[in-house]
Amino acid sequence: MSALLEVRNVSRHFGGLKAISGCDFSVTEGHAHGIIGPNGAGKTTLFNLITGIYKPTAGEIVFAGERLDGMRPSRIALKGIGRTFQNIRLFKQLTVLENVRIAYDSQLHYSPLEALITLPRMGRNEAESIAKSSALLEAFGLGALSDSLAGDLPYGLQRKLEIARAIALKPRLLLLDEPAAGLNSGETAALTEFLRWVRTEYKVTLLLIEHHMHLVMGLCDRITVLDFGQKIAEGTPEEIRGNKRVIEAYLGAEEE
Numbered sequence: 001m002s003a004l005l006e007v008r009n010v011s012r013h014f015g016g017l018k019a020i021s022g023c024d025f026s027v028t029e030g031h032a033h034g035i036i037g038p039n040g041a042g043k044t045t046l047f048n049l050i051t052g053i054y055k056p057t058a059g060e061i062v063f064a065g066e067r068l069d070g071m072r073p074s075r076i077a078l079k080g081i082g083r084t085f086q087n088i089r090l091f092k093q094l095t096v097l098e099n100v101r102i103a104y105d106s107q108l109h110y111s112p113l114e115a116l117i118t119l120p121r122m123g124r125n126e127a128e129s130i131a132k133s134s135a136l137l138e139a140f141g142l143g144a145l146s147d148s149l150a151g152d153l154p155y156g157l158q159r160k161l162e163i164a165r166a167i168a169l170k171p172r173l174l175l176l177d178e179p180a181a182g183l184n185s186g187e188t189a190a191l192t193e194f195l196r197w198v199r200t201e202y203k204v205t206l207l208l209i210e211h212h213m214h215l216v217m218g219l220c221d222r223i224t225v226l227d228f229g230q231k232i233a234e235g236t237p238e239e240i241r242g243n244k245r246v247i248e249a250y251l252g253a254e255e256e
């Protein structure tokens with residue numbers, strides 16, 4: 001299987017702080033790939049580099065054979081990289097359906113806001129975006145909640161909705177920043193199954209940052225471990241579980 005994403009010798013410094021230093025790894029198409037590491041290791045910075053929020057200080061980021069570094073975030077999203085955030089970013093005052101429609105409508109030639117405000121002009125496009133959004137919500141088990149306000153959903157379902165909105169844009173690669181944050185162990189187990197389903201159903205490669213080891217070990221084909229901005233290990237869940245440097249990095253973090 002080929003590499004869908006290649007991070008080549010990437011660094012990002014903030015003044016004197018080396019948030020990411022000479023980081024090298026690749027994500028195989030079809031895999032679920034985990035990024036783990038203690039707090040402040042540089043995981044979110046890495047996501048911000050891949051999605052174009054930050055430009056690398058050095059190095060290259062290649063997606064499907066094309067250099068991404070230097071491209072604007074909106075272009076990178078159109079290339080097929082979706083993302084969910086550590087702190088869920090939904091439009092909480094809009095309904096569940098509207099949250100997904102915004103994703104579909106953003107692919108049309110008018111602005112998402114226009115799409116929601118000037119409804120009579122939309123005609124066929126409107127009907128189509130509602131139908132597609134409704135079908136996606138049904139598939140995600142959120143169909144019955146279409147008319148609820150997103151902000152009224154329990155936390156776990158808000159996470160699911162954020163993933164649905166990302167999937168609406170048909171990404172080839174989906175970046176998930178701590179998808180199990182704030183979930184209990186039962187909910188985390190359900191999320192693990194759910195992400196497995198998402199990967200297969202929508203043929204999407206997953207790259208996820210996560211602290212819940214059950215999820216990482218249960219879902220990921222490969223894991224990259226960061227500490228102080230550097231890759232300290234990479235391998236299968238079994239290899240990572242027994243890696244001395246990884247154990248030391250985590251024990252060090254616990255002692256602090």
Ligand SMILES: Nc1ncnc2c1ncn2[C@@H]1O[C@H](COP(=O)(O)OP(=O)(O)OP(=O)(O)O)[C@@H](O)[C@H]1O
Pocket residue numbers: 014017018019037038039040041042043044045046
């Ligand atoms: N925009 C920024 N300006 C200055 N420093 C930053 C910036 N973004 C991140 N950093 C620093 O870079 C380092 C890595 O931060 P980052 O958020 O990437 O870590 P993380 O591994 O995602 O941590 P956590 O698990 O706590 O989310 C930290 O020391 C952080 O303070």
